[in-house]
Amino acid sequence: MKQMQEKIIQLIDEIKPNFIVFEDIQFQQNYGTFKQLSQLQGILMAELFKLDIGFHIIEPSAWKSFCGIKGRKREEQKKNTQAFVKMMYKVGVSEDEADAIGIGFWAINNIKVKGDSI
DSSP states (O other), X not given: OHHHHHXXXXXXXXXXXXXXXXXXXXXXXXXXXXXXXXXXXXXXXXXXXXXXXXXXXXXXXXXXXXXXXXXXSHHHHHHHHHHHHHHHHSOOOOHHHHHHHHHHHHHHHHOEETTEEO
């Protein structure tokens, strides 16, 4: 957790975001992973509060619905998210990159910060 906290601080210092959007955690049948993700989310929120950087936590189902991502199983949703990114931006990306792009797509179309779009 300490290494993750240091990396988060380093990234924030390098990128200097004025607003951050990240996906909420969800239980996936592994209490240990859920606990670690909860702790990491708390660390991220604490750092953002300390630095006075606004943030929004989006439910996975909300951004996926907005992007039109279908599928009952997680694997199917991951593949469909990659297909969405390929169709929208003409690039092939990993599953995690596709999720991040989907979250970003939702954010720029749905969040206003101080009267402006993100």
